[in-house]
Amino acid sequence: MTTTVYFAxxxxxxxxxxxxxxxxxxxxxxEKQMAYGSAFVDSSDLPGDNVGTIRSLQDFQAGDFSATAKADIESGGRNILVFIHGFANSFADAITRAAFNREWLTKSNVPGADTTVIAFSWPSRGHVIEPPFPSYAYHSDQRTAGKSGPHLARFFANLLPLLQNARNNGLRTFLLAHSMGNWALQAATEAWFSQGQGPADLFDEALLAAADEEYTSFERGPFGRLSAFNQLARRISIYHSTGDRVLDDLAETLNLKQRLGQRGPAGYPNASRFPASTxxxxxxxxxxxxxxxxxxxxQYYRRSEGVRTDIASVMA
Known part of the structure; x- marks a missing residue:
């Protein structure tokens, strides 16, 4: 089995x-242009939790996807899944994890969960622990994720016409941000609005899984952190767990602040602030x-069959 992953x-x-x-x-x-291309990933093994290997990288272009890639994304007949990886993911990790996510969603047999997948890879160091001290890799990744905000916002701007065309073709669009990918996402949201761009119909549903982001992120209005993200996604699903030991033992300890993925957002369940429709x-x-x-x-968003079923159900 070979999975195609479009990437930036x-x-x-x-x-x-x-x-x-x-x-x-x-x-x-x-000021530099990002690299875009297509990756082909072999041997994603769902039961064995093996994310597979990259067989080849092709179709390179600076600044945007190729015409061939664009045509497949917007009119390939499948809903679209955009994936932003988390902490300690190399480039190869980000691509193979995107392929793995696409495949387990497809295996759910839920209509609409068979998607075209697009990965955004920011420069994580790819290691949990790295010299000269135990927290070096974490803090380095966190800084890099935050500095990737303007690039991710530019990526969203390039995607916008493709996603609009896809929606015109009857398709739906989804974002899945895992772990520290949500730190990059909040930086991109701030960059989007600080650059003078307004509300945009990017995603039908944004899935924020085990978010290593400040739990007050949605309270930092009017445009701070994720407070305006509801202007870029029609609905936002926030998955959290008090049993997430990486957030409990590592992220909260190093940041001295509760994470969004531990107990959900500050202020919830205030219905006026968090309407169920959004x-x-x-x-x-x-x-x-x-x-x-x-x-x-x-990693419960993909390890737990129950959580996987919930994620697939919103794509129906």
């Missing part, structure tokens, strides 16, 4: 771009249908 990245790319190792830890300068807040603490190792408790 603000990583600096060495030649030749066909090698996954060419996508470096360095971030391109703000926000779903899903407590995943009670799901025990997977082996709850330290890492797995932060």
């Amino acid at each position: 990245t603000n990583r600096a790319v060495n030649n030749p771009p066909e090698a996954p190792t060419s996508y470096t830890l360095n971030m391109i300068a703000p 926000y779903r807040v899903v407590d995943c603490s009670g799901y025990t249908d997977y082996l709850r190792t330290f890492q797995a408790t932060h």
Whole structure:
């Protein structure tokens, strides 16, 4: 089985771009164009939780997707899933995880969950622990995710006409942001509005899973952090768990602040602030249908069959 992943990245790319190792830890300068391309991923093994390997990278272009990629995204007949990875994901990790997510959603057999997947890869270092001290990799990734906000906003701007055309073709559009990908997302939301762009119909549903983002993010209005994100997504589903040990033992400890993915957003369930038509807040603490190792408790959005079923159901 081979899965196609369309991708964009603000990583600096060495030649030749066909090698996954060419996508470096360095971030391109703000004025530089991002790299776009297509990846083909083999052997995603859902029961074995094996995300597979990149077979080839092709169709490279600076600044936007190729005409061929655009045509498949907007008129390929499948709903669209945009994926933003979290902490400690190399470029190859981000691409194979996007493929894996596409495949388990497809295997749910829910109408609409068979998607075209697009990954945005920001320059995570790809390691949980790295010298010179235990928190170095985490803080480095957090800074990089935040600085990726303008690039991610530019990526959204490039996607907007494709997503609008897809919707005109009867398709739906989804965003899945995991872990520290939500830190990049809040920076992109701020950048979007600070650049003078207004509300945009980007996503039918945004799925924020195990978000390593400040729990007060939606209270930082009018345009701070995620407070205006509801102007870019028709509905927002926030998945959280008090059993997420990565957020409890690592992220909250290092940030000295509760995370959005632990107990949900500050102010919830105030119905005037979080109307049910716009926000779903899903407590995943009670799901025990997977082996709850330290890492797995932060990956419940794909490890738990119950949570996977919920995510697929919103794509119906």
